[in-house]
Amino acid sequence: MNTDNKKIVTRFAPSPTGFMHVGNVRTALFAYLWAKRNNGTFILRIEDTDKEREVSGSIEHIFESLKWLGIDWDEGPGIDGPHAPYIQSQRLDLYKKYAMKLLEKGLAYPDPYTEEEVAVFRQKAEEEKRPFLYREHRPDHDKEWDGRAPLRFKVPNIKRYEWYDLVFGDLSAGEEALDDIILIKGDGYPTYNFAHIVDDIEMGVTHVMRGQEFISSTPKFLSIYEGLDIVPPIFATLPPIMATGGNKKLGKRDGAKDILDYRKEGYLPETMVNFLAFLGWNPGDDREVMSASEIANEFDISRIQKSGAQFNDEKLDWLNKEYLKKLSYEDQEEYILKFIPESIKGLPGFSNEIVHNITPVVIDRVSKGLDVETMALAGELVYYFGKPVYEKDVLFFKSSKIPQENKYEILASYLDKSIIIVDGILEENFNKDFIKESIWPYAEEVGRGDILWPIRYALSGRDKSPDPFMLMEILGKKETIERLKSAIQILTK
RNA sequence: GGCCCUAUCGUCUAACGGUUAGGACGCCGGCUUUUCAAGCCGUUAAUCCGGGUUCGAUUCCCGGUAGGGUCACCA
Numbered sequence: 001m002n003t004d005n006k007k008i009v010t011r012f013a014p015s016p017t018g019f020m021h022v023g024n025v026r027t028a029l030f031a032y033l034w035a036k037r038n039n040g041t042f043i044l045r046i047e048d049t050d051k052e053r054e055v056s057g058s059i060e061h062i063f064e065s066l067k068w069l070g071i072d073w074d075e076g077p078g079i080d081g082p083h084a085p086y087i088q089s090q091r092l093d094l095y096k097k098y099a100m101k102l103l104e105k106g107l108a109y110p111d112p113y114t115e116e117e118v119a120v121f122r123q124k125a126e127e128e129k130r131p132f133l134y135r136e137h138r139p140d141h142d143k144e145w146d147g148r149a150p151l152r153f154k155v156p157n158i159k160r161y162e163w164y165d166l167v168f169g170d171l172s173a174g175e176e177a178l179d180d181i182i183l184i185k186g187d188g189y190p191t192y193n194f195a196h197i198v199d200d201i202e203m204g205v206t207h208v209m210r211g212q213e214f215i216s217s218t219p220k221f222l223s224i225y226e227g228l229d230i231v232p233p234i235f236a237t238l239p240p241i242m243a244t245g246g247n248k249k250l251g252k253r254d255g256a257k258d259i260l261d262y263r264k265e266g267y268l269p270e271t272m273v274n275f276l277a278f279l280g281w282n283p284g285d286d287r288e289v290m291s292a293s294e295i296a297n298e299f300d301i302s303r304i305q306k307s308g309a310q311f312n313d314e315k316l317d318w319l320n321k322e323y324l325k326k327l328s329y330e331d332q333e334e335y336i337l338k339f340i341p342e343s344i345k346g347l348p349g350f351s352n353e354i355v356h357n358i359t360p361v362v363i364d365r366v367s368k369g370l371d372v373e374t375m376a377l378a379g380e381l382v383y384y385f386g387k388p389v390y391e392k393d394v395l396f397f398k399s400s401k402i403p404q405e406n407k408y409e410i411l412a413s414y415l416d417k418s419i420i421i422v423d424g425i426l427e428e429n430f431n432k433d434f435i436k437e438s439i440w441p442y443a444e445e446v447g448r449g450d451i452l453w454p455i456r457y458a459l460s461g462r463d464k465s466p467d468p469f470m471l472m473e474i475l476g477k478k479e480t481i482e483r484l485k486s487a488i489q490i491l492t493k
Numbered sequence: 494g495g496c497c498c499u500a501u502c503g504u505c506u507a508a509c510g511g512u513u514a515g516g517a518c519g520c521c522g523g524c525u526u527u528u529c530a531a532g533c534c535g536u537u538a539a540u541c542c543g544g545g546u547u548c549g550a551u552u553c554c555c556g557g558u559a560g561g562g563u564c565a566c567c568a
Contacts, residue, residue: 013568015568017567017568047568050566052567053567111566118565118566122564125564126494128494129495130494130495131496131563133564168498168499171497172497173496174497176495176496176564177496177497177564179564182565184566186566189566191566191567191568192568196568212497212498212562212563213562213563213568214563215562215563216496216562216563216564217563217564218497237498240562242560244504245504248561249561249562278505278517279505280505282505282506282507284507286507286515286516286517287516287517288505288516288517306498306499307498307499307560307561308499308560308561309505309506310504311505312504312505314504315504315505315519317518318518318519321531436527444526448527449527449528450528453528453529455528456528456529467527467530468527
């Protein structure tokens with residue numbers, strides 16, 4: 001816990017270069033949670049200083065992702081706070097002002113080299129197997145900055161830096177980590193290295209939370225703070241999220257998914273928040289299922305993990321099911337309805353009442369039900385209304401006790417007898433319990449598995465489905481008989 | 494290659510010098526007057542290696558090893 005009285009201010013500062021993935025979101029979430037825990041302020045800031053890498057639409061995507069997850073910002077785009085604007089490309093004068101300060105103190109100078117020349121220096125260093133340091137090529141006499149050449153920082157003190165990180169503890173790095181980094185690029189935009197420092201100062205950010213990849217550049221940041229005569233904020237470095245199976249950091253190139261894809265696939269925002277929070281953090285006891293507000297109430301930086309955690313899809317599925325079960329019946333129904341494609345809704349047999357009836361069945365099998373192709377629930381529902389597709393041998397599959405010679409005939413006779421039984425049930429009694437009672441004696445007689453499995457398959461066209469009696473009730477008497485008949489046709493062909 | 498960081502079941506993790514090393518997901522097994530699935534119950538399964546310090550190390554120190562990060566006019 002923070003001991004001084006200063007209000008905690010955290011920020012999430014993404015760059016609009018594409019979609020948000022779980023790594024980005026986890027960083028946002030932790031900054032958000034820490035602010036909430038302390039009744040502080042959570043700022044969203046868009047770092048769009050690289051116009052070449054910018055992808056149009058990604059700012060909207062960031063907004064939508066955060067809103068979906070309930071990571072609401074107290075200050076930022078759309079919510080004008082005292083430090084507006086919150087988009088870096090609209091704050092260029094500010095960076096220039098700070099650059100001038102450094103320039104006046106003799107702590108900045110225009111880069112006299114072309115990009116190509118610098119590249120040659122770098123290549124040479126690489127060949128000599130030593131780290132490249134621009135400051136080794138620092139010009140003897142600084143020219144006047146015309147605002148067109150890149151402006152570089154002149155590191156005032158080449159020394160070893162030591163600092164404290166809320167997650168990693170004492171950290172340090174030697175002189176080799178310091179260099180004359182670019183403050184303002186040739187195109188007039190500041191670099192991340194400079195812009196984020198200026199903004200964090202201006203916005204009163206007290207805690208900087210970001211990924212581990214920034215540890216090695218922290219000495220560079222510290223030297224800038226020093227040059228500016230400003231006390232740096234508190235750092236809390238987050239461990240990386242690793243890709244499933246591998247030991248690679250989960251990044252876009254390693255198959256990190258768009259966070260909104262999870263929404264598309266049926267994951268609830270509560271699931272994602274809970275899951276992501278627990279990737280690198282835990283409350284210290286056995287609880288696994290915690291709401292965002294519960295987590296926010298107990299969120300403690302000292303319990304953040306130091307090492308990277310692998311993303312585990314199975315646990316995510318399990319957690320999603322836990323949350324799905326917690327939903328009210330109405331919400332479950334609404335959830336399912338959302339995943340039914342219009343093409344299904346347009347089918348003659350379709351009605352909201354059917355959805356209402358099958359809701360418990362669908363919810364019950366969602367965790368593994370998500371395995372249906374695109375993992376959308378729509379897939380589960382399709383086969384209730386579409387024509388099932390099945391093959392002779394699959395119909396026979398598992399009916400192991402039936403003699404091989406005339407297996408298809410025997411199976412067909414089972415189904416035939418089932419039709420007679422089903423046909424004898426009055427419409428008003430056509431519910432799963434009554435159907436089961438009616439078929440049961442016959443099923444016991446010929447062997448449960450031998451008959452129930454083919455019925456399941458004949459009705460659904462799948463080897464995994466709700467129990468066959470439930471299927472019959474959902475399909476209705478007419479459709480049930482029709483499907484059983486077409487299965488017989490296939491068997492006797 | 495230089496520098497930095499990390500290291501407990503397959504995975505996420507608990508244990509802040511003394512525990513039969515705990516939990517969760519998965520796996521495996523069992524149960525349920527219904528095949529799968531779900532559900533319930535249960536079982537497997539870990540302190541990277543080598544030295545110290547200590548009466549005692551998962552825990553503290555050192556060295557290896559392995560993994561990760563970083564050395565941009567990207568963030």
